[in-house]
Amino acid sequence: MIHWIIAPVVIPALMAPFIVLAARYHLGIQRVFSVAGVLALIAVAAGLMWQASDGTVTLYQLGDWAAPFGIVLVGDKLSTMMVLLTSVLALFVLLYAIGSGWDDRGRHFHALYQFQLMGIMGAFLTGDLFNLFVFFEVLLIASYGLMIHSGGNARLRAGVQYVLFNLLGSTLFLFALGSIYAETGTLNMADLAQRVALIDPAETVGIRVAAVLLLLVFAIKAALVPLHFWLPSSYAEAPAPVAALFAIMTKVGAYAIIRVYTIVFHPDLEITAGLHETWLMPAALVSLAIGMVGVLAAKELNRLVAYSVIGSMGMVMISISLLTPVSIAAALYYIVHSTLAAGALFLISDLVRTGRRDLMLTPQPPVAGGTVTAMMFFAAAIAMAGLPPLSGFLGKLLVMNAAFDAQGVAWIWAVILISSLISVVGFARAGSVVFWKCRSIEPDPEAPEPTTPTVLSYAAVGGLLALLVAHTVFAGPVHRYTSGIAAELFAPDTYISTVLETPGKLSKPKEGH
Amino acid sequence: MELLVASAIGVLTAGGIYLMLRLRTFPVILGISLLTYAVNVFLFASGRLTVGAPPILQKGVETYTDPLPQALVLTAIVISFGMTAVVVMIALGAYLGSDDDHVDDPADPTSEGGRDAT
Numbered sequence A: 001m002i003h004w005i006i007a008p009v010v011i012p013a014l015m016a017p018f019i020v021l022a023a024r025y026h027l028g029i030q031r032v033f034s035v036a037g038v039l040a041l042i043a044v045a046a047g048l049m050w051q052a053s054d055g056t057v058t059l060y061q062l063g064d065w066a067a068p069f070g071i072v073l074v075g076d077k078l079s080t081m082m083v084l085l086t087s088v089l090a091l092f093v094l095l096y097a098i099g100s101g102w103d104d105r106g107r108h109f110h111a112l113y114q115f116q117l118m119g120i121m122g123a124f125l126t127g128d129l130f131n132l133f134v135f136f137e138v139l140l141i142a143s144y145g146l147m148i149h150s151g152g153n154a155r156l157r158a159g160v161q162y163v164l165f166n167l168l169g170s171t172l173f174l175f176a177l178g179s180i181y182a183e184t185g186t187l188n189m190a191d192l193a194q195r196v197a198l199i200d201p202a203e204t205v206g207i208r209v210a211a212v213l214l215l216l217v218f219a220i221k222a223a224l225v226p227l228h229f230w231l232p233s234s235y236a237e238a239p240a241p242v243a244a245l246f247a248i249m250t251k252v253g254a255y256a257i258i259r260v261y262t263i264v265f266h267p268d269l270e271i272t273a274g275l276h277e278t279w280l281m282p283a284a285l286v287s288l289a290i291g292m293v294g295v296l297a298a299k300e301l302n303r304l305v306a307y308s309v310i311g312s313m314g315m316v317m318i319s320i321s322l323l324t325p326v327s328i329a330a331a332l333y334y335i336v337h338s339t340l341a342a343g344a345l346f347l348i349s350d351l352v353r354t355g356r357r358d359l360m361l362t363p364q365p366p367v368a369g370g371t372v373t374a375m376m377f378f379a380a381a382i383a384m385a386g387l388p389p390l391s392g393f394l395g396k397l398l399v400m401n402a403a404f405d406a407q408g409v410a411w412i413w414a415v416i417l418i419s420s421l422i423s424v425v426g427f428a429r430a431g432s433v434v435f436w437k438c439r440s441i442e443p444d445p446e447a448p449e450p451t452t453p454t455v456l457s458y459a460a461v462g463g464l465l466a467l468l469v470a471h472t473v474f475a476g477p478v479h480r481y482t483s484g485i486a487a488e489l490f491a492p493d494t495y496i497s498t499v500l501e502t503p504g505k506l507s508k509p510k511e512g513h
Numbered sequence B: 001m002e003l004l005v006a007s008a009i010g011v012l013t014a015g016g017i018y019l020m021l022r023l024r025t026f027p028v029i030l031g032i033s034l035l036t037y038a039v040n041v042f043l044f045a046s047g048r049l050t051v052g053a054p055p056i057l058q059k060g061v062e063t064y065t066d067p068l069p070q071a072l073v074l075t076a077i078v079i080s081f082g083m084t085a086v087v088v089m090i091a092l093g094a095y096l097g098s099d100d101d102h103v104d105d106p107a108d109p110t111s112e113g114g115r116d117a118t
Helices: A004-021 A027-052 A077-100 A109-125 A129-147 A153-184 A189-198 A205-221 A231-237 A240-246 A249-263 A275-297 A301-322 A325-354 A370-385 A391-402 A409-440 A455-473 A475-489 A493-501 B002-020 B025-045 B068-098
Strands: A058-061 A072-075
Touching: A004 A027, A004 A058, A004 A072, A004 A109, A027 A058, A027 A072, A027 A077, A027 A109, A072 A077, A072 A109, A072 A493, A077 A109, A077 A240, A077 A249, A077 A325, A077 A455, A077 A475, A109 A129, A109 A249, A129 A153, A129 A240, A129 A249, A129 B068, A153 A189, A153 A205, A153 A231, A153 B025, A153 B068, A189 A249, A189 A493, A205 A249, A205 A275, A231 A240, A231 A301, A240 A249, A240 A301, A240 A325, A249 A275, A249 A301, A249 A325, A249 A475, A275 A301, A275 A409, A301 A325, A301 A370, A301 A391, A301 A409, A325 A370, A325 A391, A325 A455, A325 A475, A370 A391, A370 A409, A370 A455, A391 A409, A391 A455, A391 A475, A455 A475, B002 B025, B025 B068
Parallel strands: none
Antiparallel strands: A058 A072
């Protein structure tokens, strides 16, 4: 058994207590170890992705107990890609936090950051639904700490809302897991896939309720309208690097939906047929529309970015709810794009804030280093709004192409195109107010000299933007890879047989007895 | 037995949801706690209700109770306990900071005195 697959969980799990216990009062050492940990994560994640790229499904049985009795970690193409995406985003966000001094404005930033990564990695790698719940809680409790990092009343109030909403989501998750266990007697995803298919068609009430409950839970994580109310305040009030890292958290919800609704409640399953097109699709369309209208209506730059996250999740969910191999490939391409773009936009809004009183979209004196910041905002806004030439445009084309044969294609195309227009207007208005109208304002002579963001901050944002450009330039290979992932998801036999047929220590013949 | 457990879950959930819809943090936290109690009992019941049976393999025993829900409940209790403690601390911080414990956003966020630029 190869142990590398548990490394993305173990590395941050060891790094975080080390930072808290040994390097408590030494910010320099904390920074070094935190960055080293994330670099190690990237290396391991790249290795895992290379290993999974030929279709191998890597299985890790914790304690050597065979599934479904023990908990398993499974590394297939989808989970390893998400792990790599998380660790790459984490590196740039961490560099920004160091460059901008955010990690110095409160205590234990680096330790919480590592715990957060541990939870996200675990959620991507686990093959067991209850374990998914546990890793959700790990990432949530770390995110509560990060969310209120460096304090402030507005942030604490937003933190209370965020924690309460997520506690409610966790409770709902437990209700869903309880009903699934009561109906099937297992929580291992591969085992569930087999047992759900065996349920008597006359007695499917319980499992259908469970499937909808589970969808609700993941929709809360993915901030799908009408379950999105926790997102705008908490993402806008969270420290910028934390909000940028949270860009991956909504994708955890999207990932969980893709995983569970292709393996367990797969599209051919009669008992949950129609769930995605009847319920998920309209909610996704409304999400996209509301998110982009929110972009236009936002009064503050960070709220604008938060609403654009909701809109881009709507786009992802439209693609997921079509639930065909083509649409899942498009959704995965768009997930990578929107994670990078949202992360970059949150960091840019913090660059803007360093030179301004606040982030209200009102004309204020020019921000320090405004030219570079403005160019970065321009690039990131183009990507997020989905204009050519950046990857948002390609992602949108892929989603629209996937929707071409679907029912209600007119609705889908209309919502996507009109909401794109709205978001372009919203971003253009915000950019021109923040970066252009400032020229007409006389700077206040008594105002303190604005501080210019450090080179490292710019480098971190530039890195994310460079990744977006690379995501556009190498769109062909990336899309081929996501198509491969989708093909693997829609033929889950390898996954199921690897998980269920690998013997553990209980099934080995006893030697020497 | 079934009636007792089912109605207990129902009453706890109903009370929890009612309290959760209140405007101030203290009743909302109580409501969340009631909901977690309800879900703990619910998880217990998900392994079928068996009275007086051992959960571990023993010689000469025919009937067992399902041990897995007990492990799940234990995990859920620990997690919900920790989470409740966290939310109490954050809510207390928010209350002491802004002298107001409403859960919703203030009507005009920009006019709030305690808002800082960091």
